[in-house]
Amino acid sequence: MTGNGRLVLAGAPIGQVGDVSPRLRDALAGADVVAAEDTRRLRRLAADLGVELTGRVVSYYDQNEAGRAQELLETLKQGRTVVVITDAGMPGVSDPGYRLTSLAVEAGVPVTALPGPSAVTTALAISGLASDRFCFEGFPPRKPGDRARRLKALATEERTMVFFEAPHRLASSLAAMAEAFGPDRRAAVCRELTKTYEEVRRGGLGELAAWAEGGVKGEITVVVAGHVPGDVELDPEALVAEVERRVAEGERRNAAVAGVAKEAGMPKRELYDLVHGKTPTP
Numbered sequence: 644m645t646g647n648g649r650l651v652l653a654g655a656p657i658g659q660v661g662d663v664s665p666r667l668r669d670a671l672a673g674a675d676v677v678a679a680e681d682t683r684r685l686r687r688l689a690a691d692l693g694v695e696l697t698g699r700v701v702s703y704y705d706q707n708e709a710g711r712a713q714e715l716l717e718t719l720k721q722g723r724t725v726v727v728i729t730d731a732g733m734p735g736v737s738d739p740g741y742r743l744t745s746l747a748v749e750a751g752v753p754v755t756a757l758p759g760p761s762a763v764t765t766a767l768a769i770s771g772l773a774s775d776r777f778c779f780e781g782f783p784p785r786k787p788g789d790r791a792r793r794l795k796a797l798a799t800e801e802r803t804m805v806f807f808e809a810p811h812r813l814a815s816s817l818a819a820m821a822e823a824f825g826p827d828r829r830a831a832v833c834r835e836l837t838k839t840y841e842e843v844r845r846g847g848l849g850e851l852a853a854w855a856e857g858g859v860k861g862e863i864t865v866v867v868a869g870h871v872p873g874d875v876e877l878d879p880e881a882l883v884a885e886v887e888r889r890v891a892e893g894e895r896r897n898a899a900v901a902g903v904a905k906e907a908g909m910p911k912r913e914l915y916d917l918v919h920g921k922t923p924t925p
Contacts, residue, residue, distance in 0.1 A: 648719035650747045652740055653728040654759020657862070658837030660691045662760045668694050670757055675723035678703035678715055680730050680739055703727060703739050712743040719752045731862070732761055737781045737807055762836055762864045763805050769843055770803075770831035770866035777803040783816050790816065794823035795884035799906050801869040810859045817852035820867060823881055824848060829868040835861040872906050879917050882907055886918050 651670055656662045671677060671689060675698045679685035682702050689696050703711050715725050727734045727743060733756070734740025747754050767774050780797070783806060784790040797804060808816050813832070820830070826849025834842045840861065844851060848867070882903055889899035900918060904911040 647722045648752055649724050650719055650743065650752055650754045651724065651726045652734045652744065652754070652756040653726050654733045654757055654761070655688070655728050655731050656837075657731040657760045657762050657765065658835065658841075660688065662837065663688075663692060664757065664759065666757050667759065668692050670726050671696060671728075673724070674698040674726040676701060676715065676718055676725045678711065678725060678727045678743075680704050680728070684730055685728060698724075698726075703743075705739060708739045708742055712746055715743055716746045716750060716752070719747060720750065732763075733759065736761070736763065736779070760837065762807070762833075762862070765836050766831070766833040766864035766866050767803065767805055769833065771845060772803050772829060772831060772866055772868050774803060776801075776869075777805060779805045782807045782809075783812075783819070785812065787815070787819070790819050791823065792884070794819055795881045796888045798823055798881035799870050799885050799903065801872070801906075803869050804867045806865040806867070808863045808865055810861060810863055813859050813863055813865075814852060814855035817848055817855050817865070820865075821848035821852050822878075824867065824870070825878070826850075826852075831866045832859075833864045833866065834859060836864065838862075870906075872908050882909075882914055883918050886914070 651674070653667055653670055671692070671694050677685065677696060677698055677700050679700060680703060682700055685700065686696070701711065703715070719725055727740050729738035729740065732738060735744055744754055763779050767777055778800065784793055806816070817832070820828070827847045830846070830848050830851055832844045832851055832855070838861070844854060885903050886896070886899045889902065890896050900915050901911050904914040907914070
């Protein structure tokens with residue numbers, strides 16, 4: 644049996660402290676435990692908000708998340724209120740929070756959230772790209788080979804895609820996207836959202852990759868337009884990779900070829916030849 648504990652996932656401002664809601668102030672002031680990705684940032688935020696943290700403050704970050712989640716679950720079972728807050732945005736979205744949420748749900752502990760600013764939807768809204776359907780892909784893999792395979796698997800994704808990326812890897816990631824999606828695929832690089840030096844660069848992936856070579860600083864969110872069936876931007880390797888991805892997931896090869904060819908707007912026979920290493924039939 645569980646007590647009356649409650650897990651609160653608190654959305655933190657991505658830049659401007661003024662974006663904080665009164666509910667976040669109340670939650671931080673009244674929590675029995677506040678689990679923070681960075682306790683120093685939490686205390687700075689609390690000071691900026693004029694909030695006194697009366698509960699226990701513990702660290703909760705990537706390296707200690709697994710062990711700390713079990714400890715916090717026991718606190719929740721004792722009837723305490725635990726607030727989880729990360730450096731920016733919503734816990735669990737490319738930040739610590741998922742493990743504890745999963746454990747709490749499994750244990751029957753109530754879980755709620757205090758909505759807050761999101762770099763994902765903020766970047767999507769100001770990118771100028773289609774926002775009616777989108778997917779969030781988090782951080783691309785760090786290793787070039789893994790990153791290339793992940794991006795090639797997304798080459799025929801028709802929804803607008805949103806990625807996070809570290810500034811020192813931005814140029815190489817944009818170059819890899821240009822190779823997988825085509826240099827003319829439209830994209831937007833959103834830097835330091837809502838902060839003093841907010842900047843949005845829009846253009847083709849090739850153009851943006853060249854710009855990023857000069858060095859970029861700050862928090863980065865990248866928005867990339869989805870594939871439009873029939874576009875000529877897809878390279879043969881990307882098409883073959885998509886077929887192989889579908890086959891690996893259990894689809895029959897002929898069906899995979901037919902499906903990818905239809906989405907790419909090309910003759911099925913031509914793609915069949917590419918998959919089998921032949922020169923496409925004229």
